[in-house]
Amino acid sequence: MSAMRADARRNYDRLLAEAEAAFRERGTGAPLEEIARSAGVGIGTLYRHFPTRDALLEALLHDRFSTLCEREAELAGADSPRAALIDWLRDFARSSSRYRGLPDSVMATLANEESALHASCHAMREAGARLLARAQEAGEVRADLRPDELLLLAASVSWAAEHQEGDSAERLLTLLIEGIDPR
Amino acid sequence: MSAMRADARRNYDRLLAEAEAAFRERGTGAPLEEIARSAGVGIGTLYRHFPTRDALLEALLHDRFSTLCEREAELAGADSPRAALIDWLRDFARSSSRYRGLPDSVMATLANEESALHASCHAMREAGARLLARAQEAGEVRADLRPDELLLLAASVSWAAEHQEGDSAERLLTLLIEGIDPR
DNA sequence: TAAACATACGGAGGGTGCCTCCGGTTTGCA
DNA sequence: TGCAAACCGGAGGCACCCTCCGTATGTTTA
Numbered sequence: 001m002s003a004m005r006a007d008a009r010r011n012y013d014r015l016l017a018e019a020e021a022a023f024r025e026r027g028t029g030a031p032l033e034e035i036a037r038s039a040g041v042g043i044g045t046l047y048r049h050f051p052t053r054d055a056l057l058e059a060l061l062h063d064r065f066s067t068l069c070e071r072e073a074e075l076a077g078a079d080s081p082r083a084a085l086i087d088w089l090r091d092f093a094r095s096s097s098r099y100r101g102l103p104d105s106v107m108a109t110l111a112n113e114e115s116a117l118h119a120s121c122h123a124m125r126e127a128g129a130r131l132l133a134r135a136q137e138a139g140e141v142r143a144d145l146r147p148d149e150l151l152l153l154a155a156s157v158s159w160a161a162e163h164q165e166g167d168s169a170e171r172l173l174t175l176l177i178e179g180i181d182p183r
Numbered sequence: 184m185s186a187m188r189a190d191a192r193r194n195y196d197r198l199l200a201e202a203e204a205a206f207r208e209r210g211t212g213a214p215l216e217e218i219a220r221s222a223g224v225g226i227g228t229l230y231r232h233f234p235t236r237d238a239l240l241e242a243l244l245h246d247r248f249s250t251l252c253e254r255e256a257e258l259a260g261a262d263s264p265r266a267a268l269i270d271w272l273r274d275f276a277r278s279s280s281r282y283r284g285l286p287d288s289v290m291a292t293l294a295n296e297e298s299a300l301h302a303s304c305h306a307m308r309e310a311g312a313r314l315l316a317r318a319q320e321a322g323e324v325r326a327d328l329r330p331d332e333l334l335l336l337a338a339s340v341s342w343a344a345e346h347q348e349g350d351s352a353e354r355l356l357t358l359l360i361e362g363i364d365p366r
Numbered sequence: 367t368a369a370a371c372a373t374a375c376g377g378a379g380g381g382t383g384c385c386t387c388c389g390g391t392t393t394g395c396a
Numbered sequence: 397t398g399c400a401a402a403c404c405g406g407a408g409g410c411a412c413c414c415t416c417c418g419t420a421t422g423t424t425t426a
Contacts, residue, residue, distance in 0.1 A: 005393060005402060031383060042405030047385065107346040142365050145358070149351075152343045153358060160339040163290040164331075175328070175336060179362025182325050188373060188422055214412060225376030230414065 012049050014039040019056050027100030028057065057105060058116040064095050065120040072127035082140035085131045086177060089154050092128065093169050096158035103159040107152065125151060195232050197222040202239050210283030211240065240288055241299040247278050248303040255310035265323035268314045269360060272337050275311065276352050279341035286342040290335065308334055 004012075018038040022030035032053065036046040050056040071091055078084035096103050109117040110125060129147035136143050153176055161169035187195075201221040205213040215236065219229040233239040254274055261267035279286050292300040293308060312330035319326050336359055344352035 007392070008403060011404085032385090033383065036405095043384090044386080044388095044405050045403080048403075051385095111346070139365055141363050142361075145363055148347075149355070149358065150363070152347060153355065155346075156339040156343040159342050160335045163294065163338075164335060168332075172332070172336065175332065176359065177363050178325075179364070180324050180328055180333070180360050181362070182322055190422070191374060194375085215414090216412065219376095226413090227376050227415080227417095228374075231374075234414095 008049075011039065011041050011045055015041060015046055015049055015056075016059060020060055023057075023060070023099040028053070028102055028105050032056075052116060054105070054109065055116040057102075058120065061095070061098075061117065062120050064098070065124045068092060068095060068124045069127045072131055075131065076134075080140065081131070081135035081138045085135045085141065086173075088128065088131050089150075089177075090170070090173060092124070092151070093154050093158050093161075093173055096155050097161055097169060100162055103155045103162075107155055110148075110151075191232075194222065194224050194228055198224060198229055198232060198239075199242055203243055206240075206243070206282040211236070211285055211288050215239075235299065237288070237292065238299040240285075241303065244278070244281075244300065245303050247281070248307045251275060251278060251307045252310045255314055258314065259317075263323065264314070264318035264321045268318045268324065269356075271311065271314050272333075272360075273353070273356060275307075275334070276337050276341050276344075276356055279338050280344055280352060283345055286338045286345075290338055293331075293334070 015035065018035045019030075022035045022038070032046055033043050036043045039046070050059065068088070068091060071088060075084035075088055078087075096106055105117070106121060109115045109121050112118065115121075125147065128151055132141065132145065132147050132150055135141040136145070154173070157169060157172045157176055160172050161167070164172075198218065201218045202213075205218045205221070215229055216226050218239075219226045222229070233242065251271070251274060254271060258267035258271055261270075279289055288300070289304060292298045292304050295301065298304075308330065311334055315324065315328065315330050315333055318324040319328070337356070340352060340355045340359055343355050344350070347355075
């Protein structure tokens with residue numbers, strides 16, 4: 001990392017920037033060849049820096065996932081463990097819908113240990129699990145809810161939001177939390 | 184339909200059978216060329232009978248969707264409108280997870296009026312909307328829930344179930360209905 | 367039943383995207 | 397300034413998509 005040739009560094013950065021733009025516009029399935037072209041770089045160069053699509057995603061999402069872990073620490077001392085959990089879930093859902101198709105990648109990644117994204121995903125998952133446990137101990141969330149179920153449901157809210165006009169993630173998350181019973 | 188050449192009819196049926204098998208094994212993205220080959224037919228023949236992947240899905244799912252509409256009629260006179268709705272949602276979720284990737288197709292289809300699946304999807308959606316309205320009138324389901332939200336959430340349960348070991352759709356649907364608050 | 371007509375068949379071919387491999391170029395250090 | 401290590405680029409093989417049209421087969425008619 002420290003010893004990286006100047007041209008390599010430049011290309012790496014350009015690739016990241018163009019990938020961000022492409023994923024935003026066309027989802028996580030955006031053609032890699034196009035990303036390379038926009039970055040003014042050959043496809044071989046892209047693949048050397050990022051051997052898989054996931055590696056590219058990893059580089060783009062790593063910070064965001066770490067932030068989610070730190071956020072857990074901040075929320076640890078909150079008044080209501082339930083509110084803390086919900087706040088965190090909101091953030092998680094937002095991160096998961098940063099690009100179209102991302103929820104699929106995130107879920108595939110949590111399952112697949114080989115994946116480049118796995119490590120950071122896993123850490124984030126642990127953070128979520130701790131928040132859930134705390135809320136459960138306080139009796140503010142149903143006791144039989146498992147962490148992987150919760151994350152899965154939160155991811156599925158992101159998935160759902162992709163299929164709806166406007167920014168409906170908030171609303172869908174509320175429904176998930178409250179259920180469909182009368183208010 | 185009535186006047187269909189014998190060879191055409193035979194090929195049509197074989198294609199449908201092989202498509203069912205392929206979608207079951209490899210999801211809705213299964214290679215069409217493989218389906219044609221297994222059916223002992225050229226790729227051109229597949230495309231003549233089914234101009235798009237959706238057309239193939241439509242043919243496979245049409246019956247199932249109709250059944251869902253009929254089911255609404257059966258459930259119309261149930262004791263509890265809420266239980267009726269939930270039963271129906273269960274069926275909907277089961278249909279939506281018949282093949283891997285199907286929830287995506289179903290949601291894309293509900294949005295896209297050009298799609299071959301759109302008509303039958305739409306009818307089904309109306310059926311769901313009626314069940315919801317009835318449950319809401321009885322005060323058994325929150326009044327601010329919109330039909331499209333409900334279907335979207337049910338589809339997202341199917342999506343989520345694909346990303347989990349075993350048959351978790353039932354459980355996830357329960358969570359969706361009850362919310363995460365303590366029991 | 368054989369010709370004539372309507373229908374259906376099949377696969378070659380052109381397009382997109384993935385990923386690998388390796389001859390040629392650039393960089394930074396001695 | 398020279399040279400090895402690091403890096404670049406794109407050609408090429410693969411998979412899949414979809415269209416087009418010459419050929420074959422089923423069906424009807426005389």
